[in-house]
Amino acid sequence: MVKQLRWKRVPPLLLVTFSLLLPLPTDYGQAATPEEPPAAETPPSPLDASCREFHRLNSLLRDGNIPKEQARRELPRLLSRIKEEYFRENGKSFPRTDWLFPLRGYRATAVGDGPSHGYLPKGYDYYDGNRHGGHPSLDIFIHDRNQDDLDDRTGEPVAVLTITGGVVVSRETQWQEGSKLRGGKYLWLYDPSTDHLFYYAHLREVAVPVGRRVMPGEILGFVGRSGLNAHKKRSPTHLHLTCLSTTTPALLPENIYADLLRTRTVK
Ligand SMILES: [Zn+2]
Known part of the structure; x- marks a missing residue:
C-alpha cells in the first residue's frame, strides 16, 4: 500500500517555497501540461467531441476513405x-497582429x-488529402547539418510553437519510416477567432x-524529419507550415509570409 503524505509535518515555509516553484500556466513558450485521460464517468465536452469527429x-479524407463530396459537406x-x-x-480570441513565430529561437x-518563399498554391485542394498538388505552404528550416533533428547550435530539439491560440482538431503521431504519408507526424490547429486552420508537419514528436x-x-511538438519526402537525405530539416482560411467551405490556402515577418520570436 502507498503511504499517505503527512502534510501536517511539512513546515509551512517549505510549502510556500514549493508552490513558488510551480510553473505559471500563462507562461508563453512553456510546454502544455500533459493532460490526464478523462475519467470514465466524465463525458467529453461538446467541443471535445466535435474535435474528435x-x-x-x-x-479518412487524408487516406481517400471518404467520398470527397461528403467531406466537402x-x-x-x-x-x-x-x-x-x-x-x-x-475560448479566447487572439488578434492576428499578436501572432508569434512558430519555432522557438528562430x-x-x-x-x-526565393520570390515565393516556397509558397505555390496552384493545384492544391484540401479535399485531395494526402494526394494533393501544389505546395501552399512555407518551409521553415532549422540548423541541422547532420540531420539528427537537433539544433546544431544547442544540441536540443527545436520546439514548434503555436502561432496563435485555438484548439487542436487533428494529429498524427504514428508515422514510421516506409509510410507513404507525406506529412509524417503532424498537427492541425483551428483558430476560431481569425478563421484559420494551421497545419504543422514533419514533426519528430507531437506534444498535444x-x-x-x-x-x-x-x-x-518538435521539428523533425517525418514524412515521405522530408525523411529523405536531400531534404534539409524543416517545419512545413500551411494556413487555410475557413471563411469558405473550399478551405483555400493563405500566404502568411508577411505575417511571419511581423511576428515576435519566442526565446
Ligand atoms: Zn513543405
Whole structure:
C-alpha cells in the first residue's frame, strides 16, 4: 500500500517555497501540461467531441476513405460547430497582429528563400488529402547539418510553437519510416477567432492531444524529419507550415509570409 503524505509535518515555509516553484500556466513558450485521460464517468465536452469527429473525418479524407463530396459537406459544417462550441466554452480570441513565430529561437529569416518563399498554391485542394498538388505552404528550416533533428547550435530539439491560440482538431503521431504519408507526424490547429486552420508537419514528436485548447506560444511538438519526402537525405530539416482560411467551405490556402515577418520570436 502507498503511504499517505503527512502534510501536517511539512513546515509551512517549505510549502510556500514549493508552490513558488510551480510553473505559471500563462507562461508563453512553456510546454502544455500533459493532460490526464478523462475519467470514465466524465463525458467529453461538446467541443471535445466535435474535435474528435473532425479528426476522424480529416484522417479518412487524408487516406481517400471518404467520398470527397461528403467531406466537402461535413467538414466545413463541423468547423462552424467547433467555432460555436469554442466560444460557448469560453475560448479566447487572439488578434492576428499578436501572432508569434512558430519555432522557438528562430525568426522569419529561417523561411525558405526565393520570390515565393516556397509558397505555390496552384493545384492544391484540401479535399485531395494526402494526394494533393501544389505546395501552399512555407518551409521553415532549422540548423541541422547532420540531420539528427537537433539544433546544431544547442544540441536540443527545436520546439514548434503555436502561432496563435485555438484548439487542436487533428494529429498524427504514428508515422514510421516506409509510410507513404507525406506529412509524417503532424498537427492541425483551428483558430476560431481569425478563421484559420494551421497545419504543422514533419514533426519528430507531437506534444498535444486532439481537443486541447492552446494559448499562443505553447509547444505543439518538435521539428523533425517525418514524412515521405522530408525523411529523405536531400531534404534539409524543416517545419512545413500551411494556413487555410475557413471563411469558405473550399478551405483555400493563405500566404502568411508577411505575417511571419511581423511576428515576435519566442526565446
Ligand atoms: Zn513543405
